[in-house]
Amino acid sequence: xxxxxxxxxxxxxxxxxxxxxxxxxxxxxxxxxxxxxxxxxxxxxxxxxxxxxxxxxxxxxxxxxxxxxxxxxxxxxxxxxxxxxxxxxxxxxxxxxxxxxxxxxxxxxxxxxxxxxxxxxxxxxxxxxxxxxxxxxxxxxxxxxxxxxxxxxxxxxxxx
Amino acid sequence: xxxxxxxxxxxxxxxxxxxxxxxxxxxxxxxxxxxxxxxxxxxxxxxxxxxxxxxxxxxxxxxxxxxxxxxxxxxxxxxxxxxxxxxxxxxxxxxxxxxxxxxxxxxxxxxxxxxxxxxxxxxxxxxxxxxxxxxxxxxxxxxxxxxxxxxxxxxxxxxxxxxxxxxxxxxxxxxxxxxxxxxxxxxxxxxxxxxxxxxxxxxxxxxxxxxxxxxxxxxxxxxxxxxxxxxxxxxxxxxxxxxxxxxxxxxxxxxxxxxxxxxxxxxxxxxxxxxxxxxxxxxxxxxxxxxxx
Numbered sequence: 543x544x545x546x547x548x549x550x551x552x553x554x555x556x557x558x559x560x561x562x563x564x565x566x567x568x569x570x571x572x573x574x575x576x577x578x579x580x581x582x583x584x585x586x587x588x589x590x591x592x593x594x595x596x597x598x599x600x601x602x603x604x605x606x607x608x609x610x611x612x613x614x615x616x617x618x619x620x621x622x623x624x625x626x627x628x629x630x631x632x633x634x635x636x637x638x639x640x641x642x643x644x645x646x647x648x649x650x651x652x653x654x655x656x657x658x659x660x661x662x663x664x665x666x667x668x669x670x671x672x673x674x675x676x677x678x679x680x681x682x683x684x685x686x687x688x689x690x691x692x693x694x695x696x697x698x699x700x701x702x
Numbered sequence: 703x704x705x706x707x708x709x710x711x712x713x714x715x716x717x718x719x720x721x722x723x724x725x726x727x728x729x730x731x732x733x734x735x736x737x738x739x740x741x742x743x744x745x746x747x748x749x750x751x752x753x754x755x756x757x758x759x760x761x762x763x764x765x766x767x768x769x770x771x772x773x774x775x776x777x778x779x780x781x782x783x784x785x786x787x788x789x790x791x792x793x794x795x796x797x798x799x800x801x802x803x804x805x806x807x808x809x810x811x812x813x814x815x816x817x818x819x820x821x822x823x824x825x826x827x828x829x830x831x832x833x834x835x836x837x838x839x840x841x842x843x844x845x846x847x848x849x850x851x852x853x854x855x856x857x858x859x860x861x862x863x864x865x866x867x868x869x870x871x872x873x874x875x876x877x878x879x880x881x882x883x884x885x886x887x888x889x890x891x892x893x894x895x896x897x898x899x900x901x902x903x904x905x906x907x908x909x910x911x912x913x914x915x916x917x918x919x920x921x922x923x924x925x926x927x928x929x930x931x932x933x934x935x936x937x938x939x940x941x942x943x944x945x946x947x948x949x950x951x952x953x954x955x956x957x958x959x960x961x962x963x964x965x966x967x968x969x970x971x972x973x974x975x976x977x978x979x980x981x982x983x984x985x986x987x988x989x990x991x992x993x994x995x
Contacts, residue, residue, distance in 0.1 A: 544707050564710030564753070567744070587741035588807060600780070600809040606740040607810070610710055611757060655806065676891045677804025 549613040553578065554622030562609045569593040571609035572619060580620040580650050584679070591678030594651035595619050601655045620650035623657070633657060633695045642691030644682035652678045656692055665696060705743035712755040716762060716840065719867060722754045724842040727864040730754045734776060734815025737807045762814070762869060767791055771873040775814025780805065782813055792873040794833060794882040794900055798825045801884070804892040817853075818868045820860050823894045823920040827854055829884070830871065831925040832900040832917040838870040845869075854924045879912075880904040881989030883981040886919065887973050889964050895920055896965035897973035901981035903940065905989045911935040914982070916948065918974055921957035928952035931978070940986045942979070949978035 544563055551558050551571075558576050566575075567586075572595065573579050581604060584592030588606040595604045596618035623631035630638060633653055643649045652675055659674045660666070666674065671692045672685070680688060711730075713719040722730055731750035733739060734757075742748035756762065762776035771791040773782060782788045783799040802808055802816065802825050816826045817837070829835070830850040837848045839862060846866070853861050862868060876882060886898025902915040914935040918926040931952035938944040953975035961967035 545709055547710065563707070565705040565707055565743075567704070567740075570704075586744050588737060588803075591804070591806065594806055597809075601806045602810045603737075603806050606736055606744070608710070608736075608740070610712070611736075611755060659805075673891065674805070677806050 547610050547613075549610055551576075551609075551612045551614075552616045554618055564608060564610050566609045567605055568595075568607040568609050568612055569604035571612070572604060572617070575609070578619050578621050582647055582650055584647070584651075589679070590648070591651040591655065592648055594654045594678065596654055596658065599658060601658060618654070620653055623653065632698050633660070636695035636698055637688075637691040640687055640691035640694045642683070642688045643680075648678055648680040652680070652688060656695070660692065660696060660699070664699065666692075668693070705740070706746055706749040708750055709752045710755065711753070712758050714758050716759055716867070716869065719754055719756060719759060720840060720842050720865075722752075723865045723867060726752050726754070732756055732818070732867055734818065735778065735811035737803065737811040737815070738819050738821065739815075756867070770875060771795075773813050773871050773873070775812065775818075775868045775870060777813050779808035779811045779813060779816070783808060791875055792833065793876070794884055794902070795826075795829050795873060797882070798829045798884040798900065801825050801886050801888075801895070801898070807892075813871060814868045817871060818860060818862060820854050820856075820858050820924060822857060822922060822924050825884070825886070825895075825898065825919060828898065828900045828917045828919045828925040830854075830873075831927050832902055832915050833873050833876075835874070836872040837868055838872065839863075839866045840869045841866040847872075851927070857923045876902070877904055879906075879989055879993050881985035881987065881992065883984035883988070885977045885981045885984070887977065893964075897921065897959075897970050897977055899974060899977045899981050901978070901985045903935070903982060903985040903989050905940070905986075905993055909940070909990070909993070911938050911940050911944070914948070916952055916978060916981075918952065918957055921959040921970055921974060926957050928956040930956055935982075940982075942983070945979045945982040945986075948982065949975040952978055 546561050582592040584590035586605045588603045593605040730752040733753045733755045762774040764774040766772045789796045835850045837853045839846045881903050883901045886895035888895045898919040900917045904912045906912040914932040916928040931948040953971040959967040959970035
């Protein structure tokens, strides 16, 4: 009875080919089938933002999409930011330096939200940063250090 | 929290999608952006046996003007949010869209999907009623044009037939000398609003109110069109007192909020009244400025 469909997905520039059930959520595909566990599963109904990834360059909630919908599309997950643990992406480096995380559960979703946002809005105000991350819940930081990290990231980009 | 099994189709063309709707009817649930349907499936509140995914139908993604603003049903909300035609020709819609959930949701959620979902708490049905939008639906046997007021028939219910899809929404331009405003209040940015209103105000040549429109979200089975409140403004001077009278009529006589954990029914009425005054003041300012220019 259960239908199985072949999909080809590009994640962080690598091609993945699998056969999946249509009901498999994209986030579960990314984590359990493709093995990229940097993307986190929080609320599973599109509220917390922990599962945010880039779908054809745009941030989306991967917990409220199906893997079959990603067939032929390009995804980017937090693993795509750097392939060298000793050399973090400037955005990650800013989070490190500004103490932009405590437990870190929400961080991948916040990074994938901020990455395209800061590209399009290189000099956001504090209010704009808060608006940009309003779809990502963090239960540790109180957000202040996340905002600081985002500002530091923009400063780093401008100084280099 | 995982969806129940279903059979999946992802047609490339509208014609193929309509074939599937004709074959499966209500059993074949249309999947637009999925930002409401898939959460419901994750909770297993919704367990459709067949999903017809419309996301590969690129012919339903467009924003055009042709005597009115025409938006293809599968246009994502974030595309309309940043579109100059929308800003220019449907400024009320333009002002309302950023209130829909968060940017990540708007990157996936569609204009037509939100309208067909007909959630009383959502912004787009309210905008459709306020602007007298028209919905173009299509089935194997032909197309229909439905007025917004006839399209929304109740809680999560529309006039769409079992073999039909919503394919296009037509937003008429604002009449001359008309100001607009969309305001809402949510506990947190992006949450469902506790109250919200779309207001239109048209001024006559003397600067008095000629006509008005006040449509509310989350205070009834669907968009609540407060016609008595709007009628109370006709012929009046656009003063704060007149706006307060309209706000009182709308909030006390024309809505039936249910109240919830975030806001009691009485508080929803209170917020609706405050938002009415604010929206009318903003709409008046815009109408006055457009008249002066």
